Amino acid sequence: MQLNQDVRINLDRFWSTIEASALIGPGRPGGMSRLTLTDEDREMRSLFERWCTDAGLRIVIDEVGNMFARREGSEPDLPPIFIGSHLDTQINGGRFDGIAGVLAGLEIVRTLNDNGYETRRAIVIVNWTNEEGARFSPPMVASGCFAGKHQVSWVHDLIADDGARFGDELERIGYRGEQRCPGTPPDAYYELHIEQGPILDAEHRQVGIVISSYPSVGMRVKFSGETAHTGPTPMDLRKNALIAGARWLTAVDEIGWDFSVGDGKATGARLAAWPNKPGILSDYAQAICDVRHPDPVTTRVMAEKMRRAVFECAAIAGCKADIEDEWFWGGDIFDHDMIDVLHTEAERMGFDWRDIQSQAGHDAYFLATVCPTAMIFAPCRDGITHNNLESCEPEDFSAGINVLLHAAVARADR
Amino acid sequence: MQLNQDVRINLDRFWSTIEASALIGPGRPGGMSRLTLTDEDREMRSLFERWCTDAGLRIVIDEVGNMFARREGSEPDLPPIFIGSHLDTQINGGRFDGIAGVLAGLEIVRTLNDNGYETRRAIVIVNWTNEEGARFSPPMVASGCFAGKHQVSWVHDLIADDGARFGDELERIGYRGEQRCPGTPPDAYYELHIEQGPILDAEHRQVGIVISSYPSVGMRVKFSGETAHTGPTPMDLRKNALIAGARWLTAVDEIGWDFSVGDGKATGARLAAWPNKPGILSDYAQAICDVRHPDPVTTRVMAEKMRRAVFECAAIAGCKADIEDEWFWGGDIFDHDMIDVLHTEAERMGFDWRDIQSQAGHDAYFLATVCPTAMIFAPCRDGITHNNLESCEPEDFSAGINVLLHAAVARADR
Missing domain, CATH: 3.30.70.360 (Alpha-Beta Plaits)
Incomplete structure (x- = not known):
């Protein structure tokens, strides 16, 4: 069995999750200020959990609050496919940075449910804690912990500028889980993200395939x-x-x-x-x-x-x-085979795509140290991020999420 | 009647007030952290008030918390002599900066009491609120308000880094008084202060007569x-x-x-x-x-x-x-006649004195805009101030306070 090549995600449904997210922790007009491990972060995690449960996924939380929402495959013992990013934002952040990547995973799972399609490997949507580092420094600390770069106790002892301790805040919002860190590496990790330089938008491209990152x-x-x-x-x-x-x-x-x-x-x-x-x-x-x-x-x-x-x-x-x-950070860290499949899918679906380099830090960088990893960029107006003026239209995500859907399912069926 | 020229202050008694002050709001070892309008500031104000009341002085507080402790003269209608400085400190401050100037005024009053001496004009010891500006910026804000440089409402609306409002904190510690600002200028203002550059200490001088200040x-x-x-x-x-x-x-x-x-x-x-x-x-x-x-x-x-x-x-x-x-700030702002008297007294008592320029900001700068003003510097080890290592011995203050005593009394008897 193979997923019908004509299957496409439901863009309106994806956009409705973006809009629901934007109501939790709004910052300056049009933007977001949803700092990690705050009440707003809790509220967003809880909503995400409900969406996942409604979609039939099983949620596991690890010791640093990373959330794993698993859609079982026909061979549960095989390492799964991770699709993830982060639901926290900068203090003056936008509505898409990180958030779109997690909700793209949710939309892919919902699309598979619509089509009654069972993958061979499980697909796991991941929300990494504190990607931004806007409250607890350094950024990407919990994906780093998953990948064995940081000790759990060191992460728990981080102190925010407001005096709060990471471990205490994690307990307080009820998202300190039992699953151990470092975690078991998946078969592969995909992350969709908005672009952070005005390249796709300037060239009117629909999707960027990330081939490497600026050291x-x-x-x-x-x-x-x-x-x-x-x-x-x-x-x-x-x-x-x-x-x-x-x-x-x-x-x-x-x-x-x-x-x-x-x-x-x-x-x-x-x-x-x-x-x-x-x-x-x-x-x-x-x-x-x-x-x-x-x-x-x-x-x-x-x-x-x-x-x-x-x-x-x-x-x-x-x-x-x-x-x-x-x-x-960075360098030639992404998996060449996964990149090839992304190229093939983008070409097959007739999208206007280009190769691109990532310039910012991403959770994908830590995942790339433990498993094959790839990233996809969606266009973003003028490449403005980490600012309330960050702006995308629904159509900006159509190509990226559909390429991700077919690439991830093909990988999950391997 | 004239004060006996042999009268000297009681140095041990002066030093005991310095030591009592040093217990209220100690910061790093040997230093002070008594920020304005905090609980520690209230405790110090209260102790100062008790000392003044015990010495027979009448306390008046103005709208920005400046404290005026008045020793009546034989002609109460004449403008009084002010002797003052400040009891607040920097966040990493020392035990003498400002404090010594207020407590020198107290020691002079006690000495006059010991000698049963009544001056013609009243002598008023002043504690100026928030000289340091360490909590509420700008510094010297309350002497500036007294001198008509700032509006009372503007001072009350100042916000500290900790989010507190000046007026609210003044109410909270119970030191928002009724006396109006700007205040009535006195006949003259004297301020004794430790030196803030290592000049007197390096030259082993007993006292500095401040002739001007660095613009x-x-x-x-x-x-x-x-x-x-x-x-x-x-x-x-x-x-x-x-x-x-x-x-x-x-x-x-x-x-x-x-x-x-x-x-x-x-x-x-x-x-x-x-x-x-x-x-x-x-x-x-x-x-x-x-x-x-x-x-x-x-x-x-x-x-x-x-x-x-x-x-x-x-x-x-x-x-x-x-x-x-x-x-x-600064320039040629001090009163030449008052400086002449300080010279004369220092010479008469045989002290090793020198003229000196002030380099820091002082409440005296604002007073100098409304009345004749003079300053006296006491030596300080290596000139280190705004640091917990600020250090003086009792003897460093002997010459300065005695010169101030005789100069202020001569002025009060004019």
Whole structure:
């Protein structure tokens, strides 16, 4: 048995789930502010759970709150196919980033139910906890835990800016499950996501097949100085950690401009100092920056410049610097066979598709370390994300979800 | 009648009040963290009130919480002499900054009581609310209100970083008084303060007579950008307000170094951004910087460079900038006749004194706009203030308070 090649998903039904999601944790007009492990996150998880149960799926929660909604296959002992993304958003986020990927999985399952089609392998829709890292840093922490990159206890002990502990908040909203982490890798992982650069939209393409991702290096740095009066303290006796941090962000921004011709980017994303008040020099600053570039060697050069700048900027400000954390993402991480099938399906259905590189971080990056993984991008107006102006039409998702449906079912029947 | 020239204050008694104060709101070891309008501030105000009442003084509180403890003179209708400073501290403050000035006033009154001496004019000890600006910005806000620089309603509506409103906190701790602001200017204002640069300590001087203050210009700037994803957004489309702020702080620090040979200083004191998170560009940043230099013309040049940097840095970061507030302090603001008397008294008592310039902001700056004003500095180890390592010995205050005693009484008897 094989799924009829003419089967298509129900776009209106998919869109109605997007609209229902958009009511839970709205932020600025048109956007979302559904931070992980908040009451809004709980409400969305609960709605998602109800939809899945109504579709006949069995829900399992793991120790870090990842949700797995399983549609059984005819051979339950085979490793399943995962289709997932995340239901949390940035503090000023949009209605599609992450959410569309989870709800695409739901729509695929509903379509299979409509057609009474049983796959050989189970299909599991996954909602990864805290992809955004907007409340608990770092981002993608729970897919990282699933993939064995982080320890469960370390994840539970993360503290948010509001003082809350990850493990306590997970208990509070009732989504600390029993399933152990790291989890058992699936046969394959698919993630559909809106694009985050204005490429598909600018070229009026219907779907992007992600062939690789921009290598990226990030660092979290602590600068240590000494408090003193801002007035009389001579420049050469100052140890203002805020200035060390401001100089580092400035230097990293310059690196971004220096490499921008080759599409390099560098970001000063966070600078938090203490006491950070007029009248007193700050003795503490925490800063987070990253660099990325399509070429891995150039990324390494940018990262090395970013690293040297840490210590140069600290020295000018009379401070000490510690690189507290450093991370590397991306590269040629996606499965070539899965990419080939996506190409074939997009071509067969007559969609206007193109290969594309991913520039942002995704849960798929961690999954790619434990199983064959592929990503599909849907167009998004002007590529604007992490902003309430993020905007898509229903039709933007039609090609992507249908390609995902047929590729995932073909994989599930292998 | 004239105060016997041999009368001296009781240094042990003064020191015991310093030690009692140090128990209320201790911060890091040896320091203080007694932020304005907190429970600790209330406890200190209450203790000060009890000491004053025990010394026979009458307490009046004004609408912004300034405390006036009055020792009546033989001619109550004459404008009184004010001796004051502040009992609040920085978040990582010391035991003497501000506190010593208020408690010096108390010791002078107690000494007059011991000697049964009645002055012609009343002497009023003043505790100015929120000198530090560590909780509610700007600093010296309540002496500014007394001097007519700020409106009472504007002061009451100030919001702290912790979300508290000035007026509500004033009510809560029970120190919103009836006396109207702006207040009636006194005949003269004296403020004793520890030095904030290591000049007296380095030269082993007993007391500093403040002849002028470094002109200083400060600015609070808002940078406005747009949130967007840190990954794919090209450098030339970014509007990262955090980078605009970081670049401005860096530029201001460079101005400080450029003018440091002539003892210029420039400070990046605060940078707060939103959302200030990895993964997203910030659309808002607030930054506070200032410049100061002993020469007024050079200060103006530094300020102009600081102002130009606001817009240059905003432009590089693709952001808009608004200078929300700008302030100017200092210059030749102290009363020459009062300075002459301080010189005379210091010389008569045989102290090792020197003239000195004030580099920090003080309540005295606002008082100087409405009445003749003078300041006295006491030595402080290595000039370290706004730090828990701020350190003085009892003997550091002996010369300063005795000079203040005889100068203030001479003025009160005029």
